[in-house]
Amino acid sequence: MDTFTVEAVVLRTDDFGDANRVVTLFTREFGKLEANAYGCRRSRSPLCGALQMFNHITATLVHGTKVDTIREADIINFYDALTADLERLGYASLLFEIVNRMTLPRQSELETFELLTNALPALSRRNPQIAALIGACQFMETSGVQLNFSRCVHCGAELVGDAAISLIDGGAVCLDCVDAAQDCRPYPEGLRRTFETMLSFDWRDDTKLMFNSRQVNAAENFFLDYVRSIIGTNLKSIEFLQAIQMR
Ligand SMILES: [Zn+2]
Incomplete structure (x- = not known):
């Protein structure tokens, strides 16, 4: 499986389906990146705590044909x-x-x-x-x-x-x-x-x-x-x- 790891700040989250979330990350490596996180809104999910807006995290993602998927995430700092x-x-x-x-x-x-x-x-x-x-x-x-x-933008x-x-x-x-x-x-x-x-x-x-x-x-x-x-x-x-x- 083609995975990659990033350091990121959670810029935005949008819920979809029962327990999923589209997470917009601002990464150190690639700039802004959108990825799906399946099941992350279930409290048992290991992704639950990390994928909250404003968290500073590391995340491991799997390349997808259309959109990448977040497989693991760990908190570096939270506020x-x-x-x-x-x-x-x-x-x-x-x-x-x-x-x-x-x-x-x-x-x-x-x-x-x-x-x-x-x-x-x-x-x-x-x-x-x-x-x-x-x-x-x-x-x-x-x-x-x-x-x-x-x-002055006219004369400098x-x-x-x-x-x-x-x-x-x-x-x-x-x-x-x-x-x-x-x-x-x-x-x-x-x-x-x-x-x-x-x-x-x-x-x-x-x-x-x-x-x-x-x-x-x-x-x-x-x-x-x-x-x-x-x-x-x-x-x-x-x-x-x-x-x-x-x-
Ligand atoms: Zn001027």
């Missing part, structure tokens, strides 16, 4: 706090949904795998909103769809102070170029500094996350508008976050 707290669950789901929607299967992206394994402990221990936004910002940067946050000037930003034009616009840009919105200096800090954030830095909550909310609103404009639909995790915030 209880993410399922015990609705806000953490919502923000972790947000980052995972963005990564899932914006990656193609079997395109190796080691940076994204490492980003997910770095973000998980932060999402479960630190401010989950900030951790998810840092993760999403850094993911967009490596996927090459990031807006330019620091330089390094921004000083307040400016404008345009989703259509691909990022920041200096005040001299505003008339030439399409659909600009305000881009205050504080928001720019928030994005710059998130992009350069080092996950090993364990000091307290120092962000102004007003700027973080502004960054979230802005960033989600941008993600929506790329993906073309609303994200399920956003609806979930809005529902828990209204309670």
